[in-house]
Amino acid sequence: MPQSLSPAVRAGQPLLIVFADITRFQHNARGTPDAALADLLDAFYRHATEQVARAGGRVVKFMGDAFLAVWPGEAAGNGVAALPGVKKNIDAWWASKGWDSHLVVKAHFGRAVAGPFGPDGRFDVIGNEVNTAATLPARTVTLSAEAFRCLGAAGRKAWKKHSAPAVYIPGEDPRP
Numbered sequence: 444m445p446q447s448l449s450p451a452v453r454a455g456q457p458l459l460i461v462f463a464d465i466t467r468f469q470h471n472a473r474g475t476p477d478a479a480l481a482d483l484l485d486a487f488y489r490h491a492t493e494q495v496a497r498a499g500g501r502v503v504k505f506m507g508d509a510f511l512a513v514w515p516g517e518a519a520g521n522g523v524a525a526l527p528g529v530k531k532n533i534d535a536w537w538a539s540k541g542w543d544s545h546l547v548v549k550a551h552f553g554r555a556v557a558g559p560f561g562p563d564g565r566f567d568v569i570g571n572e573v574n575t576a577a578t579l580p581a582r583t584v585t586l587s588a589e590a591f592r593c594l595g596a597a598g599r600k601a602w603k604k605h606s607a608p609a610v611y612i613p614g615e616d617p618r619p
Contacts, residue, residue, distance in 0.1 A: 455555065455556055455570070456515075456554060456556075456557055457516030457519070457552070458514065458516060458553070458554070458555050458568065458572075459500070459513060459515075459518070459522045459523060459550060459551075459590060459593065460511070460550070460551050460552070460555060460568065460572060460573055460575075460576040461495075461522070461526070461549065461550045462509065462510075462548075462576050462579075463491070463509060463530075463547065465487075465509070465537070465544045465545070465547075466544055466545045466547055467542070467543060467544045467545075468507075468544055471543065471544055484505075487536070488502075488505050490533065491510055494532050495510075495512045498522060498525035498529055499514055499518045500518070501513055503566060503568050504565075508544075511568065513555075513557065513568055520595060520598065522550075523552075523594050524594060524598050526550060527601075527613045529548070530545075530583065533546040547582065548584040549576055549579040550576065550579075550584070550590040551575045551576035551579060551586075551587040551590050552572075552589040552592070553570075553571075553572030553575065553576075554570065554572060555568045555569060555572050556568070556569045557569075575587065583612060583613065584612060584613055585605075600614070601613060602614055
Protein backbone atom coordinates (compact mmCIF):
# COMPACT_ATOMS: atom_id res chain seq x y z
CA MET A 444 0.00 0.00 0.00
CA PRO A 445 1.38 3.46 -0.85
CA GLN A 446 2.70 5.27 2.20
CA SER A 447 0.29 8.19 1.69
CA LEU A 448 -2.68 5.86 2.29
CA SER A 449 -1.27 4.24 5.41
CA PRO A 450 -3.90 3.99 8.17
CA ALA A 451 -1.49 5.85 10.47
CA VAL A 452 -1.56 9.05 8.35
CA ARG A 453 -3.98 11.73 9.48
CA ALA A 454 -3.18 14.96 7.67
CA GLY A 455 -4.32 16.88 4.63
CA GLN A 456 -2.87 15.14 1.60
CA PRO A 457 -3.46 15.14 -2.16
CA LEU A 458 -5.83 12.34 -3.18
CA LEU A 459 -7.91 11.18 -6.09
CA ILE A 460 -11.31 10.84 -4.43
CA VAL A 461 -13.91 8.61 -6.09
CA PHE A 462 -17.55 8.04 -5.28
CA ALA A 463 -19.20 5.15 -7.11
CA ASP A 464 -22.81 4.04 -6.98
CA ILE A 465 -24.88 1.33 -8.64
CA THR A 466 -27.83 2.42 -10.79
CA ARG A 467 -31.20 0.67 -10.48
CA PHE A 468 -30.08 -1.18 -7.36
CA GLN A 469 -33.34 -0.67 -5.48
CA HIS A 470 -35.37 -1.71 -8.53
CA ASN A 471 -33.31 -4.87 -9.06
CA ALA A 472 -33.28 -5.72 -5.34
CA ARG A 473 -37.09 -5.85 -5.10
CA GLY A 474 -38.19 -9.38 -4.48
CA THR A 475 -34.69 -10.60 -3.65
CA PRO A 476 -34.68 -12.31 -0.24
CA ASP A 477 -32.65 -10.40 2.34
CA ALA A 478 -30.11 -13.19 2.83
CA ALA A 479 -29.53 -13.48 -0.93
CA LEU A 480 -29.21 -9.69 -1.21
CA ALA A 481 -26.67 -9.65 1.63
CA ASP A 482 -24.65 -12.38 -0.10
CA LEU A 483 -24.78 -10.47 -3.38
CA LEU A 484 -23.59 -7.24 -1.76
CA ASP A 485 -20.82 -9.10 0.04
CA ALA A 486 -19.64 -10.52 -3.29
CA PHE A 487 -19.90 -7.04 -4.87
CA TYR A 488 -17.83 -5.51 -2.05
CA ARG A 489 -15.13 -8.11 -2.60
CA HIS A 490 -15.17 -7.64 -6.38
CA ALA A 491 -15.14 -3.83 -6.23
CA THR A 492 -12.32 -3.83 -3.65
CA GLU A 493 -10.27 -6.10 -5.91
CA GLN A 494 -10.87 -3.91 -8.98
CA VAL A 495 -9.95 -0.69 -7.15
CA ALA A 496 -6.83 -2.28 -5.62
CA ARG A 497 -5.77 -3.63 -9.01
CA ALA A 498 -5.97 -0.03 -10.29
CA GLY A 499 -3.77 1.19 -7.40
CA GLY A 500 -6.49 2.56 -5.13
CA ARG A 501 -8.12 1.71 -1.84
CA VAL A 502 -11.82 1.36 -1.02
CA VAL A 503 -12.37 3.45 2.09
CA LYS A 504 -15.92 2.31 2.81
CA PHE A 505 -19.12 0.92 1.39
CA MET A 506 -22.48 2.56 1.90
CA GLY A 507 -25.10 0.09 0.70
CA ASP A 508 -24.51 -0.27 -3.05
CA ALA A 509 -22.07 2.69 -3.16
CA PHE A 510 -18.44 3.08 -2.21
CA LEU A 511 -15.81 5.74 -1.54
CA ALA A 512 -12.31 5.02 -2.85
CA VAL A 513 -9.05 6.97 -2.94
CA TRP A 514 -5.74 6.92 -4.76
CA PRO A 515 -2.63 8.64 -3.38
CA GLY A 516 -1.62 11.83 -5.19
CA GLU A 517 1.35 10.21 -6.90
CA ALA A 518 -0.95 7.54 -8.41
CA ALA A 519 -3.85 9.84 -9.31
CA GLY A 520 -3.15 9.87 -13.06
CA ASN A 521 -3.08 6.08 -13.21
CA GLY A 522 -6.23 5.95 -11.09
CA VAL A 523 -8.10 8.34 -13.38
CA ALA A 524 -6.98 6.40 -16.45
CA ALA A 525 -8.17 3.12 -14.87
CA LEU A 526 -11.68 4.31 -13.94
CA PRO A 527 -13.43 3.48 -17.25
CA GLY A 528 -11.98 -0.05 -17.06
CA VAL A 529 -13.06 -0.45 -13.44
CA LYS A 530 -16.56 0.65 -14.46
CA LYS A 531 -16.72 -1.76 -17.42
CA ASN A 532 -15.53 -4.64 -15.26
CA ILE A 533 -18.05 -3.97 -12.50
CA ASP A 534 -20.86 -3.44 -15.04
CA ALA A 535 -20.03 -6.83 -16.58
CA TRP A 536 -20.02 -8.39 -13.10
CA TRP A 537 -23.54 -7.07 -12.41
CA ALA A 538 -24.71 -8.26 -15.83
CA SER A 539 -23.37 -11.74 -15.02
CA LYS A 540 -25.70 -11.72 -12.01
CA GLY A 541 -28.67 -10.90 -14.27
CA TRP A 542 -29.02 -7.32 -13.04
CA ASP A 543 -29.40 -4.34 -15.39
CA SER A 544 -27.34 -2.15 -13.08
CA HIS A 545 -24.35 0.01 -13.94
CA LEU A 546 -21.63 1.75 -11.95
CA VAL A 547 -21.70 5.56 -11.89
CA VAL A 548 -18.29 7.04 -11.03
CA LYS A 549 -17.50 10.58 -9.83
CA ALA A 550 -13.82 11.51 -9.42
CA HIS A 551 -12.18 14.63 -8.02
CA PHE A 552 -8.58 15.44 -7.09
CA GLY A 553 -7.83 17.54 -4.02
CA ARG A 554 -6.52 17.61 -0.48
CA ALA A 555 -8.35 15.74 2.27
CA VAL A 556 -7.64 14.46 5.76
CA ALA A 557 -7.08 10.71 5.72
CA GLY A 558 -6.43 8.43 8.62
CA PRO A 559 -7.95 6.66 11.61
CA PHE A 560 -11.16 8.04 13.09
CA GLY A 561 -13.57 7.00 15.80
CA PRO A 562 -13.26 4.56 18.68
CA ASP A 563 -12.16 1.69 16.44
CA GLY A 564 -9.64 3.79 14.48
CA ARG A 565 -11.29 3.05 11.14
CA PHE A 566 -9.55 4.60 8.11
CA ASP A 567 -11.62 7.38 6.55
CA VAL A 568 -11.23 10.41 4.32
CA ILE A 569 -12.78 13.72 5.36
CA GLY A 570 -12.91 17.22 3.92
CA ASN A 571 -14.54 19.63 1.55
CA GLU A 572 -12.89 17.99 -1.47
CA VAL A 573 -14.65 14.72 -0.55
CA ASN A 574 -17.95 16.61 -0.70
CA THR A 575 -16.97 18.04 -4.08
CA ALA A 576 -16.45 14.52 -5.44
CA ALA A 577 -19.76 13.33 -4.00
CA THR A 578 -21.76 16.11 -5.65
CA LEU A 579 -20.37 15.91 -9.20
CA PRO A 580 -23.08 15.32 -11.81
CA ALA A 581 -22.61 11.87 -13.35
CA ARG A 582 -24.27 9.26 -15.55
CA THR A 583 -21.24 7.10 -16.37
CA VAL A 584 -17.74 8.31 -15.37
CA THR A 585 -17.26 11.99 -14.56
CA LEU A 586 -14.03 13.78 -13.71
CA SER A 587 -13.72 17.19 -12.16
CA ALA A 588 -11.30 19.53 -13.95
CA GLU A 589 -8.80 18.83 -11.13
CA ALA A 590 -9.01 15.06 -11.71
CA PHE A 591 -8.73 15.57 -15.48
CA ARG A 592 -5.49 17.53 -14.95
CA CYS A 593 -3.95 14.42 -13.31
CA LEU A 594 -3.82 12.79 -16.74
CA GLY A 595 -0.92 13.30 -19.11
CA ALA A 596 -1.49 14.80 -22.57
CA ALA A 597 -1.99 11.39 -24.17
CA GLY A 598 -4.45 10.28 -21.49
CA ARG A 599 -6.52 13.44 -21.86
CA LYS A 600 -7.36 12.56 -25.47
CA ALA A 601 -9.65 9.75 -24.26
CA TRP A 602 -11.94 12.26 -22.52
CA LYS A 603 -14.17 15.10 -23.68
CA LYS A 604 -15.33 18.23 -21.89
CA HIS A 605 -18.97 18.16 -20.85
CA SER A 606 -21.26 21.01 -19.71
CA ALA A 607 -20.71 23.59 -16.99
CA PRO A 608 -19.34 23.26 -14.41
CA ALA A 609 -16.52 21.73 -16.41
CA VAL A 610 -16.46 17.99 -15.98
CA TYR A 611 -14.95 15.34 -18.24
CA ILE A 612 -16.47 12.09 -19.46
CA PRO A 613 -14.87 9.26 -21.49
CA GLY A 614 -14.71 9.96 -25.23
CA GLU A 615 -16.34 6.58 -25.72
CA ASP A 616 -19.24 5.45 -23.56
CA PRO A 617 -17.84 2.84 -21.10
CA ARG A 618 -21.27 1.23 -20.72
CA PRO A 619 -21.50 -2.29 -22.18
